[in-house]
Amino acid sequence: xxxxxxxxxxxxxxxxxxxxxxxxxxxxxxxxxxxxxxxxxxxxxxxxxxxxxxxxxxxxxxxxxxxxxxxxxxxxxxxxxxxxxxxxxxxxxxxxxxxxxxxxxxxxxxxxxxxxxxxxxxxxxxxxxxxxxxxxxxxxxxxxxxxxxxxxxxx
Numbered sequence: 001x002x003x004x005x006x007x008x009x010x011x012x013x014x015x016x017x018x019x020x021x022x023x024x025x026x027x028x029x030x031x032x033x034x035x036x037x038x039x040x041x042x043x044x045x046x047x048x049x050x051x052x053x054x055x056x057x058x059x060x061x062x063x064x065x066x067x068x069x070x071x072x073x074x075x076x077x078x079x080x081x082x083x084x085x086x087x088x089x090x091x092x093x094x095x096x097x098x099x100x101x102x103x104x105x106x107x108x109x110x111x112x113x114x115x116x117x118x119x120x121x122x123x124x125x126x127x128x129x130x131x132x133x134x135x136x137x138x139x140x141x142x143x144x145x146x147x148x149x150x151x152x153x154x155x
Contacts, residue, residue: 002032002097003140006062008055008104009129010037016130023137031092031144033137036062040104048106056109059101067099069116071108072132076119081153084139085146087120100140102132 012020020035027033041054063069068091079087091098101108101116113119122135145152 001030001092001095002034004063004067004097004099005033005035005102005133005136006038006059006099007035007102007129007133008038008059009040009102012130012133016134019134020137023134023141026141027144028148033140035133038062051104051106052109055104056112059108059112063099063101064097066096068094068096068118070098070100070118070120071113071116072100072102072122072136073108073113073116073119074121074126076121078121078124081139081142082146085143088140088143089147100136102129102136105129 024033024035038055038058041051041058043051101112107113122132122139127135142153144150
């Protein structure tokens, strides 16, 4: 199974890239994690609808056919860490690759968001996009560690 993180925005601070790389290398061979950064649409004199539609097209082009699409959305379902572990198990049992999508500064296109198989939120807080990438991969690693009875997670 492959977890594909599709994130709008190509530049992240060094600390975020270092953290991403650290977590990405911890995953086992059978659970690949990959990041696809999608270009943010330039904001100059464009309507919000036009911006989001252009980013939607780039996101859709980055997601391979047959992927389960999970949109990160502030209005999505809130999950505990244990619930994320349950979701990961569910996704693995389905046999499909999963694309978790992080929108740009203006979020995700409403059409894309509604068409996603699932919508989840990581926090009630507004987070910088670089932090979302790190938080997401850490929670996915933690979910894997729970399911594998690895000592990373403690309760």
